[in-house]
Amino acid sequence: MAIIQIADVTKVFAARGRGEAPSAALDGVSLDIERGDVFGIIGYSGAGKSTLVRLINALEKPTSGSVHVNDVEVSALRESQLREVRLGIGMVFQQFNLFNSRTVWGNIEYPLKVAGVPKEQHQARISELLHFVGLVDQAHAYPDQLSGGQKQRVGIARALATSPAILLADEATSALDPETTREVLALLKRVNEEFGVTIVVITHEMEVIRSIAHKVAVMENGRIVETGDVFDIFAAPQAEATKRFVSTIVTSVPEGAALEVLRSKHPGRIVTFSFADGNTSQSAVFLTLGEAKVGFELVYGGINEVQARTFGHLTLALTGTDDAIDSALASIRSVATVTEVK
Numbered sequence: 200m201a202i203i204q205i206a207d208v209t210k211v212f213a214a215r216g217r218g219e220a221p222s223a224a225l226d227g228v229s230l231d232i233e234r235g236d237v238f239g240i241i242g243y244s245g246a247g248k249s250t251l252v253r254l255i256n257a258l259e260k261p262t263s264g265s266v267h268v269n270d271v272e273v274s275a276l277r278e279s280q281l282r283e284v285r286l287g288i289g290m291v292f293q294q295f296n297l298f299n300s301r302t303v304w305g306n307i308e309y310p311l312k313v314a315g316v317p318k319e320q321h322q323a324r325i326s327e328l329l330h331f332v333g334l335v336d337q338a339h340a341y342p343d344q345l346s347g348g349q350k351q352r353v354g355i356a357r358a359l360a361t362s363p364a365i366l367l368a369d370e371a372t373s374a375l376d377p378e379t380t381r382e383v384l385a386l387l388k389r390v391n392e393e394f395g396v397t398i399v400v401i402t403h404e405m406e407v408i409r410s411i412a413h414k415v416a417v418m419e420n421g422r423i424v425e426t427g428d429v430f431d432i433f434a435a436p437q438a439e440a441t442k443r444f445v446s447t448i449v450t451s452v453p454e455g456a457a458l459e460v461l462r463s464k465h466p467g468r469i470v471t472f473s474f475a476d477g478n479t480s481q482s483a484v485f486l487t488l489g490e491a492k493v494g495f496e497l498v499y500g501g502i503n504e505v506q507a508r509t510f511g512h513l514t515l516a517l518t519g520t521d522d523a524i525d526s527a528l529a530s531i532r533s534v535a536t537v538t539e540v541k
């Protein structure tokens with residue numbers, strides 16, 4: 200059974216000002232997140248990602264629908280019953296949200312105190328966490344003496360202090376430079392692999408999804424427009440929003456200015472052939488075109504790697520009669536995805 204189950208959830212906020220209509224931040228969202236997964240939720244600003252996270256840790260209640268965490272319907276619990284649920288969910292934030300008046304040690308100790316963990320157990324747990332995040336030497340430093348990456352490592356150690364089964368990371372790397380982002384993502388990956396913690400990653404960056412997520416849901420206007428395994432989403436995005444996100448890092452399909460240039464150089468038909476997973480059917484494409492007496496020139500393309508699996512796109516400018524091209528494309532469709540560039 201999924202560790203997080205979101206079933207047909209709608210969240211409507213009251214109008215912010217007079218004359219404004221109430222807004223649906225979430226509109227019929229259903230999502231199952233399996234135990235042990237790193238699940239990415241991607242969307243532009245205002246898509247509803249933070250609202251979804253706030254429903255998971257029950258900071259908000261849905262207007263309709265239900266949210267189950269660990270088989271408990273958190274959306275039906277009273278505030279006084281939520282304490283235990285929240286102890287099982289760690290949170291990591293974009294702005295770190297550390298106590299500036301407490302040391303690194305004090306920040307990590309805070310959730311142990313709140314959870315009522317006996318004082319004599321604190322030292323061993325904090326020291327274990329400091330080792331895990333590589334901050335043993337900074338134990339007595341204050342947050343303003345740390346770099347952004349170090350602050351986020353404290354944030355992660357603090358979130359893990361009470362050994363939660365779930366970690367919610369809301370734009371956890373959005374305030375960090377690319378190198379530090381890579382380090383923090385690698386740390387989150389270890390949290391998942393070494394402790395089996397289920398991680399929900401909220402982001403607007405596809406690179407974050409590519410680096411650590413196993414599965415992803417793409418959100419737009421309060422809805423999930425596409426969801427699936429990260430590799431499949433990268434190799435063959437279906438929804439327009441997903442295609443836009445994928446195109447931010449997969450540049451082997453011609454778009455925009457690159458497409459204009461191709462169009463001006465090649466007035467005939469331009470077709471992209473897509474292959475996934477070590478599929479060696481590129482040669483079948485060339486053979487079929489040759490047999491059909493269709494001329495071709497490779498004008499764009501590339502191979503990409505996601506989760507140690509590869510996929511690629513080849514764009515060819517074709518010359519020949521429409522009939523010959525159509526019949527060749529019809530038979531190539533059994534070995535590759537064929538997209539005619541309009």
Ligand SMILES: Nc1ncnc2c1ncn2[C@@H]1O[C@H](COP(=O)(O)OP(=O)(O)OP(=O)(O)O)[C@@H](O)[C@H]1O
Binds near residue numbers: 212244251
């Ligand atoms: N407390 C609230 N009252 C009224 N409207 C809200 C409230 N919280 C969120 N919204 C609205 O709900 C929609 C979704 O917001 P949400 O913060 O979940 O999106 P998001 O994808 O997390 O965006 P961002 O990355 O900018 O935080 C937005 O239109 C937002 O203005």
